[in-house]
Amino acid sequence: MKIVLAPDSYKNSLTAKEVAESMRRGFEKVYPDAEYLNVPMADGGEGTVQSLVDAKDGKIVTETVTNPLGKPTQAHYGLIDEDVAVIEMAEASGIQYINQFTQNPYITTTFGTGQLMRSAIKNGAKTIIIGIGGSATNDGGAGMAQALGAHLLDENNEELQYGGAMLAKLEKIDISEMMPELKDVKVIIASDVTNPLTGPNGASHVFGPQKGASDEMVEFLDDALSHYARIIKRDLQKDLETTPGAGAAGGLGAGLLAFTNSQMRSGVDIVIDYTGLKEKVQDADIVVTGEGQIDFQTKFGKTPIGVAKATKAVNPKTTVIAIAGSVGEKISELYPLGIDAIFTCVPGVEELSKAIQDTDKNLQQVSENIARLIKNTK
Numbered sequence: 075m076k077i078v079l080a081p082d083s084y085k086n087s088l089t090a091k092e093v094a095e096s097m098r099r100g101f102e103k104v105y106p107d108a109e110y111l112n113v114p115m116a117d118g119g120e121g122t123v124q125s126l127v128d129a130k131d132g133k134i135v136t137e138t139v140t141n142p143l144g145k146p147t148q149a150h151y152g153l154i155d156e157d158v159a160v161i162e163m164a165e166a167s168g169i170q171y172i173n174q175f176t177q178n179p180y181i182t183t184t185f186g187t188g189q190l191m192r193s194a195i196k197n198g199a200k201t202i203i204i205g206i207g208g209s210a211t212n213d214g215g216a217g218m219a220q221a222l223g224a225h226l227l228d229e230n231n232e233e234l235q236y237g238g239a240m241l242a243k244l245e246k247i248d249i250s251e252m253m254p255e256l257k258d259v260k261v262i263i264a265s266d267v268t269n270p271l272t273g274p275n276g277a278s279h280v281f282g283p284q285k286g287a288s289d290e291m292v293e294f295l296d297d298a299l300s301h302y303a304r305i306i307k308r309d310l311q312k313d314l315e316t317t318p319g320a321g322a323a324g325g326l327g328a329g330l331l332a333f334t335n336s337q338m339r340s341g342v343d344i345v346i347d348y349t350g351l352k353e354k355v356q357d358a359d360i361v362v363t364g365e366g367q368i369d370f371q372t373k374f375g376k377t378p379i380g381v382a383k384a385t386k387a388v389n390p391k392t393t394v395i396a397i398a399g400s401v402g403e404k405i406s407e408l409y410p411l412g413i414d415a416i417f418t419c420v421p422g423v424e425e426l427s428k429a430i431q432d433t434d435k436n437l438q439q440v441s442e443n444i445a446r447l448i449k450n451t452k
């Protein structure tokens with residue numbers, strides 16, 4: 075019997091590697107002699123760096139970079155397979171850096187994300203996987219581009235200062251001094267949303283308010299991003315304003331597409347490829363996946379669905395089980411997509427903090443019970 079444990083992390087509780095280990099310990103009580111394979115997973119969001127580093131035995135690199143408010147901070151990224159870097163933009167430019175007193179998308183910058191990319195390239199990265207979303211920024215990735223050496227110039231040929239509002243002053247883009255190594259680097263973008271750069275569904279209108287933009291600021295920022303897109307089209311010959319995902323992370327999606335050799339892909343598919351999940355589940359009898367919360371939204375590219383689809387594609391007979399900390403609405407929508415059964419590991423009504431604290435124990439318990447049921451019905 076071969077059992078593959080391929081969960082995502084449980085937010086604020088266990089890493090994906092730890093979740094896989096807890097599940098495995100539960101199954102081992104019933105099937106001590108089975109062949110087990112732990113494959114920590116992620117979908118491009120929080121935890122992607124840690125999961126890929128764990129899955130590939132990579133290393134974490136720490137850098138001092140500029141946070142969205144222009145202050146120094148420590149941020150991490152991963153290096154795997156010698157020349158592949160894994161970055162979560164939120165590490166350097168995420169919404170956790172701002173609060174109700176400091177939030178101001180006119181000035182917040184993605185400069186720190188560009189510094190992480192620069193460091194990764196200096197460390198030999200030829201491919202950068204970058205998860206984008208959860209940002210404090212609305213600068214269209216302008217800061218990221220500047221950190222990589224692009225010049226964004228105003229009418230006096232002066233470099234633009236940080237922030238989304240400054241884009242209104244952009245007159246010219248000069249990429250002649252961007253890092254020369256960049257042209258040999260492939261950037262794979264895992265975006266958390268498919269919104270366009272501008273308009274009613276764009277970065278400023280949909281995500282600006284959560285970063286502190288008032289109605290007036292939203293309009294100004296949206297116009298500024300439109301202007302930025304026009305200059306990009308003229309100077310870099312890339313037409314990105316309506317591209318799906320260009321509006322992710324305050325337009326960092328557009329910035330990456332404009333300034334780097336990049337493509338957008340589903341985050342979980344990227345992780346499936348890099349972990350070789352399909353080969354690993356080919357001869358599996360049972361695949362166990364999971365995430366802190368599972369509900370109908372899981373079908374929009376979250377880890378459990380990615381794992382289920384990948385498994386059924388190579389072996390339709392394999393049983394795919396998902397275990398969640400909490401199970402929400404309309405999970406029946408997930409069954410036709412490849413998840414055979416969904417369980418929650420929380421034993422009863424209790425405080426969230428207690429459930430989080432007991433995740434390891436609870437996961438072992440539910441995993442053991444699932445294994446018992448399988449053994450009994452074989």
Ligand SMILES: O=C(O)[C@H](O)CO
Nearest residue numbers: 207208209281322323
């Ligand atoms: O960062 C943001 O703006 C949102 O997470 C959408 O990408």
